[in-house]
Structures are given as structure tokens and as C-alpha cells.
Amino acid sequence: MALLPVVKYGDPILRKKTAPVENIPGVLDLLDDMFETMYEEGGMGLAANQVGLDMHFAVIDITHEEEDEAPRVFINMKVLESNGTSDMEEGCLSIPDIRATVTRPEMILLRYQDEAGEVREDQFEGLLSRVIQHEVDHLNGIFFTDHLTPAKRSMIIKRLAEIAEMGAPTTGIVL
Numbered sequence: 001m002a003l004l005p006v007v008k009y010g011d012p013i014l015r016k017k018t019a020p021v022e023n024i025p026g027v028l029d030l031l032d033d034m035f036e037t038m039y040e041e042g043g044m045g046l047a048a049n050q051v052g053l054d055m056h057f058a059v060i061d062i063t064h065e066e067e068d069e070a071p072r073v074f075i076n077m078k079v080l081e082s083n084g085t086s087d088m089e090e091g092c093l094s095i096p097d098i099r100a101t102v103t104r105p106e107m108i109l110l111r112y113q114d115e116a117g118e119v120r121e122d123q124f125e126g127l128l129s130r131v132i133q134h135e136v137d138h139l140n141g142i143f144f145t146d147h148l149t150p151a152k153r154s155m156i157i158k159r160l161a162e163i164a165e166m167g168a169p170t171t172g173i174v175l
């Protein structure tokens with residue numbers, strides 16, 4: 001196993017809509033490193049393009065918050081329906097030191113493939129829904145900061161520019 005470098009805000013791959021995964025066994029070979037990197041960085045989720053891979057999949061583990069859950073892999077995700085709204089503070093391994101409250105749908109119906117390649121449609125809510133939506137955004141080239149109001153964005157725009165210019169050490173949580 002090996003730790004992978006997490007790319008930061010400003011890297012073009014984080015603005016790219018990632019390519020669908022056709023070779024699922026190829027993803028399985030990457031999972032140990034993805035999970036290890038996510039745990040090392042203190043994240044609850046990690047999208048493939050955050051470690052420089054142009055592939056539509058993400059790993060998620062919220063078990064330290066909700067112990068009934070299990071570590072999960074989501075491949076080729078699409079949000080089919082969403083319902084309600086919720087506010088939650090988010091951070092991002094690719095945007096060190098910035099956290100902000102983001103409004104998102106509370107519940108989603110998600111189509112995705114699991115590690116066996118099985119196409120599934122499941123409903124998610126709460127923290128898992130939140131983390132999934134953050135990772136789906138990554139894989140479509142979107143940052144959580146894109147959801148903020150212009151007034152809120154203006155408060156962090158200087159910091160974003162700094163990260164884009166030089167990169168910065170990652171501290172704190174999360175996705």
C-alpha cells in the first residue's frame with residue numbers, strides 16, 4: 001500500500017468531469033491506496049480525481065461518526081432524485097483550512113455501481129447523503145465553495161487564490 005498525493009484547488013483535474021469507469025477490476029487495485037490516503041489525511045470521503053485519477057469513483061467511510069455504517073465504494077454515480085434541504089459545515093482535503101456551511105438536498109436517490117459492478121439504486125440521507133453529494137460534485141468538477149453565496153465566497157476568495165498558487169499543507173478534516 002502507498003499514500004497518494006492529494007491534489008489541491010487550482011489543479012485542472014479537479015475542474016474536469018471525470019471519465020466513467022468501464023474496467024472495475026482496475027478500480028479495485030486502487031482501493032487500498034485510496035482508503036489509506038483518506039484515513040491518513042483524516043477525510044470521510046475521497047474522489048479519484050483528488051489523487052489525480054480521471055476516473056468516476058470515490059471511497060467513503062463515515063464509520064467514526066456512524067458506527068453502523070461500513071466503508072463504501074461508489075462507482076459511476078448519478079443522483080436521480082433529491083428531496084428537502086439541509087445545512088452542514090463542510091471542508092475539503094483539496095481546499096486546506098477552509099470550512100463553510102453548505103446547503104444541499106437532505107435526501108438523494110443515487111444510481112451507482114458497487115465493487116462487484118452491480119448497478120444499484122439506493123436512497124441516502126443524513127451524513128452519508130452529504131458526503132456522497134460532495135464526492136459526486138468532485139467527480140463532476142465542482143467544489144463545495146461553488147455552492148456558497150457570492151458574499152460568502154468573497155470572504156474566502158483570497159485564500160482560494162493562495163492555495164491555487166502554491167498549494168498548502170492539509171490540516172483538519174475532511175472529504
Ligand SMILES: [Zn+2]
Binds near residue numbers: 092138
Ligand atoms: Zn472535497
